[in-house]
Amino acid sequence: MQTVTSLPADDKMCGWYHTSRSRTPKAAHTGESKARWAVIGAGFTGLAAARQLALNFPDDEVVLIEAQEVGFGTSGRNAGFAIDLPHDIGADDYIGDIATAKTTLKLNLLGQTILRELVAAHGIDCHMNASGKYQAAVGERGVAVLEAYRRGLDKLGQSYEVIDGKALPKHIGTSFYRQALFTPGTVLVQPSALVKGLADCLPPNVTLYEHTPVTEVEYGDKIVLAHRNGRITADKLVLANNAFGMRFGFLERTMLPVFLYASLTRPLTPAEQAELGGKPFWGVIPADPFGSTLRRTHDNRILVRNSFSFNPDGRPKEHYLPRFAQRHRLSFERRFPMLPKVDFEYTWSGSLALSQNHKGFFGQLAPNVYGALCCNGLGITRGTVTGTLLADWLAGKPNPLIDFLLETSGPNKAPPEPFLSLGVNATLWWGQRKAGLES
Template sequence: MIALPNDDNSCGWYAALAPAAPVKKLKGSQTADYAIIGAGFAGLAAARRLAELKPDARIILIDAQRVAEGASGRNSGFVIDLPHKFSLEHPDAAHKQKLLSLNRAAISQLQGLVERFNIDCQWSAVGKYQGAVGERGEAHLQHFEHLMKDLGEPYRWVEKEELKGVLGTDYYSRAIFTPGSYLMQPAALVRGMGENLPENVELLEQSPIRHLEKQDGKWVLKGDEGTIQTPKLLLGTSIFTKEFGYLKNRLLPVMTFASWTRPLSDLEMKHYTGQLNWGLTPADHAGTTLRMTADRRILIRNTYKHVPKYGANISDDIRRGIHDEHRKAFLARYPEFESVPFTHTWGGVYAISRNFTNFFGELENGVYASACDNGVGAAWGTISGTLLADLAVGADSQSLRDIQYVTGMPSLNPPEPFLGMGVKFRIALAKWQSRSEL
């Protein structure tokens, strides 16, 4: 039995969109030259690239939800060029440079699509702040500075007063600014890409695949009201890859949560002393992500949960508790906005691995996957999906060789109940250690 996404219905990014176009679902018996499960960043990129490489092929892109309802539309709206902090500590300099090159190729690709199709998604090249609250955070920033120097990438320190002028709060002591990151409205970006797919890509939504099997050398995808038969299957399913029998006991499902306000009024903006359209990630990775969107919303993201049953693990009581935690973090930064309510609190599931390794490649004959983004999905999903299409058709490029160089096999997890106990302990420990940075 394949466990399906079980996301909440309270994602602010998705709620801010106009109503979606009428849905097209899987019905009857279909055949395709290529089928892709999962219409997030990876699946959308794979479909577009396949269509470019094989313009006469029939390509079906299918998702259990509407485009942008899943994880790709639920992140905090960063497209980050720098490798993740753990990857920055990798001893192989070539490994880090290849990751950087891949991420920047993804950003270039996304920007090209935004410009080509005029996707209204608040796309902006404004860089990113990494902020510290106190001594613990500043120690992390010192380490980050060392990593930036080692990588040879530009950065600059932002001291308290200048930072206050950006953020509109004196809660943070210092930050490091890096110029290469972009901000966007993730649900708007993902939907815009889904609405502008090549003509030989057919998008089917709200069409969960319940069963996968091989018959006469071809893969058969079975849904509620139809089937798809294809010789080649690409999985852009991230954590759900294990539901199809692959990478079992190698991926950890983690959910992180965000809340945001309604847009600040003109009167409230007179009391806000900062700028619009910036993003800050925590120096201490278990701290709080903070954003002021281009349309005047303040977003808070922290709180992590191990969710082996995905959204089914999160009850209304848990979500209310998370809302209250976010509210506390919000008021610590902006006490003057006590009367400004949160309109949405939501979660999104992503995959991490114990050895912090992303999977990319062929799982078995005719089945390809990019799985386990380790929390940096927008850029990684885009470039890995693109290059997965290259791999599936036998194309070659330096970028394909680069992604094969930096990926591998996620390590095996210990069995339950030890896995769940260990993950919950690590999350609780990180939260306690980072309490001064929340």
């Protein structure tokens, strides 16, 4: 019997969750149940896996188990960038091995396609917009990053536009940046709205249980998932819960639960929108990975996302929120001095499952146990495509992309504590300090 020693418990003021449509959560599980398939985690990966398992095995019952509420957890807390391009931060040109990059591009594009088709087929109101993204630099160091990425994009044969800082206000309303690299293939979404919509259009042979945190697991010929109000017995288990997969006894010390923090303003008034200028809908990512991500949303709010913490138990620390909200305020004021009276309505945290070698896990973890874990910050596209392809692999469907994922070495092992926390915290501190005005 494996005891699950840490459970998700996200903070309560996620702006994406509160500004998306409300829905009635599915009932929590009670009593004794049996199913052919059980999937743990109703984020992008788990929703995709459960959907595709149900389609591949229409006579089987698929149980999807969520510890919290759909749209409230990690998948509803990111910045909403469904990115198409590979971005290997370990490579000088951010592309690296060209064959790997081309396959990664195919994976990301397939993830985008799956989501586009589901949003169109089911009328999911998630403000999906193929608006591209701006990767923006403040100083010379950031400009050098953009130049390196341009070389990589040239090698990959992908289009882009270099925008001088003087021209940027016409795009994003601020003259704060020195240069930006615009790539057209990114799709922006309201992430919590998308996750909620995906959960509400699952095939009929998927049963979703929310507010059902699993506390114990028994592995063997059957998988027994126990929680405080009952048990679910399944023939096969799929783990789609990212870093919490380690709490189920697998891939220990390979995934780093790193938290990012975001704030969302109130809606801008018509006068403030005119003062800001620029396009009505856009997204900016920083040239420096430790800098600030920005969004202007469909309802004319501004999102600021920066600041990191390493929380080994995978749970947020709410006492960090006021401190990081002050950082968000400073970042906002630097970029938007024309909006001095615009306050934040929401501040929240969201976790990333990162590995030291920037690789995820895909495949079999143990007899009757499978997983698609560790998205390394690309959960929308990568989670969607790996969840879908894992279900196809379990159905015996051949696909070169599946072969590529199976052949990937997976996340490597990190040092034990206390060396792990010391090393990660030092890296985060130095990275944020070095980012300077990018943050």
